[in-house]
Amino acid sequence: MSEVATATEAHDDHDHGHEEHHSSLGLSNMKLAMWLFLGSECLLFTALISSYLLSKTRFIAELTAGNPDVIRGTLGDNVPADVENGDRLANSGDLLEPFSEMFAEGTVEPLWDIPFTSFSSFVLLMSSLSMVLAHSAVSKGDYKNTRLWLGTTALLGSVFIGGQVYEFTTFFREGLTYQGTLFGSAFYTLTGFHGVHVTGGILMLGSLLFLSFRGKLQKDRAETVELVGLYWHFVDVVWVLIFTIVYLIP
């Protein structure tokens, strides 16, 4: 139990000017705080993913059972006139692509374009690599490469976000609206939340890049880059989960 005291004394002997850096765990406050924040984020995404899974299951169950409200929700602007007039209930025969296939197969799979999303997932994962390289560069005082890799990371993140915007647009055109169905609400909320996290990360990377160009991101602030990196890797890992749970598992 005395290691803490001894370690601190030794530290103080070496370096009188740094009492503010005394830390009981030997980890900087900022880094500890970032880990705690990410721990909290885990619960945020757990709750969102659970809500998504429940909503998806309920949607498929109601759709395949022919719930007329749910079917009407999938039709958007394409509600047949006799349904709109109330002359008859909506039924599964009114369903358009891809909902008719969802109805037939009992899953939401017909919606996905797995090769496309795999590609954008790959892009996002590669951005973790460039993030590591950025941190490594700034730790060595190599500011040119710091800017190169920070820029690359931000660019790859932006490509991913671009892919998400394209995907959302496509799904929307196919009839999956935010307000129409329970599944639409859940899908856009979960993936949109992740997208907002990535966008926040891009903003942070952009700010770091700006600081670096102004000469204010030097070796002694390498930890700042590391912290942004922690966040960035976390967001990537969450995407691996979301991609698996939402797109790959039937």
Place this chain on the structure above:
Amino acid sequence: MTLALPPAEQKFDGSPLGALVRPRTSTGLKGWLTTVDHKKIGIMYGAAAMFFLLIGGAAALLIRIQLAAPNQTLLGGDAYNRVFTMHGTVMVFLVVMPIGAAFANYMMPIQIGARDVAFPRINAFSFWVFLAGGLMLNTSWFLGGGANGGWFNYAPNNGIAFSPSAGIDFWNLGLFIAGIGSLSGAVNLITTVLNMRAPGMTWMRMPVFVWMTLVTQFLLLFAIPVLTVAQLLLMFDRNFGANFFNVSQGADPLLWQHLFWVFGHPEVYLMILPAFGIVSEVIPAFARKPIFGYPFMVASGAIIGFMGWGVWAHHMFVSGIGPLSVSAFSVATMFIAVPTGVKILNWVATLWGGKLLMTTAMWFSVGLIVQFTVGGLSGVAHAVAASDTQQTDTYFIVAHFHYVLFGGALFGFYAGLYFWWPKAFGYLLDEKWGKWNFWSMVVGFNLTFGPMHILGLQGMPRRMQTYDDAMGFSNWNLVATIGSLILGVGTLLILVNAMISRRRWIADGRPNPGPDPWDARTLEWSIQSPTPEHNFDYTPQVTELDDFWHRKYAMDENHNLVKIADAKDLAQPGNGEGVHLPAPSFWPILLAFSMPIIGYGVMFSLWLTIPGGILMMASLYGWALEPADDLDPKIDDHDGHGELVNV
């Protein structure tokens, strides 16, 4: 992080991140608005909680007056719904939680021997954003008529179809905003406990209050995001037309109950644990004994923290969750009574054989032990699912949670106020008024909530706007109302006491109570009262549990306690020359108050989110680029660096 001592005249290799000037005043209104001092922030948390206590208390008295006699018409059905909803919401989120935060902020850093929390500006932000959310919630009285869905705001009643007025939106967005403060506070305080302990302050030398703060903040860290998700889903449903709780689209409204109670059960423990921590400090001080079974006190608190996550569905026994779930949660709930029982046993064992000094703080602690035990026992009654099925949604439940939260938590907080008042304000609260305060609260409290056990078992439903004389509820309701009026006066006596004591202290020209008026045990008593702005002149070196006590007392060869030093001689003088403190900042309050602007925008007009968003982004960047310090430009420490990512 900014607590460098002056010899640190190191030059920083990069140019500092300075773009904006920091405020310099630490006095007056501006001093309070821009402060980053954990003690001032703690006091503001306490003051805000007392303000909200007046609002929540007024709502409670309205409820009791409405129910004093059968067939009253003071409040109509809709008004009644709003009043009890706002009562519960305000009391839970804006009174009990912030008083806990007040003690954690003020006392925890001093008890671990630190000069401030890990992130002073984030600390200020946590407070202001809590206040912003709380005020926003309460503007619903004028702008939307008050929330009316109950404090747990069940779906699908909380949807637009059943609750078209804006009251629910205020509940949702106001608490969402206040929750951001709880979350940032949790990150900050956990970092502080884990990382900023004085040399030698090992895990098992931390005061029990510090331990309970740590457990509480971990509960907040993991519980708040779950509530946040529930609130976001509801916001998307109500304000943007999503379908998460839309039953006609196949949604399952039980989702709300699960999300809410996964948050809500840890929530009840994070309301009570700070009070447990406080009485664990007060009782040893006045029983003149160390706390009985310190490791068990710590472990039981931590176990409550873990097990608190596995019992949420006992709030849902009648929601149709199936026999297997009911059995599992029923057993888990019975188990969680064990660590709680350990705590009660240890307090009693600490009292046993002690030289009891029955101060007001001690009386309030004993009040907690007794009343919390009553509430705990009725809680175990709810763990039995068959019995709970009878009691759900009756006044029995109302009696139960008031016994644990008012008779338990609030009594514990009052104990803390009487105990630590001299440390914060430099004068003692009057003991005679204190006894009046305590006994009027005990009498009023038990008269109010004791009869509710009977009313509940007779079948009186909670949230019932009125009742007929023929139902047989009239007599006990009248008793409860009389009790509540006594309780209302009793609760306010602490404010009266504070004013009278202060005036008397000055009029009589009494001396400063000194660093250690109670001859107590922990580090906060080793510094002057009121606490100097920099807390410690030098970092204390800790060698054992209750370190300060052991520096005052030792055992002689016959195992008798002998005084070896006087607190006045041991205490740090409080002159603290050359201590460098973090400078005040405008950004926390600006960032905090940008959020309700966005919240109002979501409710009333999305255009408002634009100025709100601009203010928010400007505050974030202003914060991140704020210079380390302007007060003493020779010292260039690293404040501000890296906070870009951590606001």
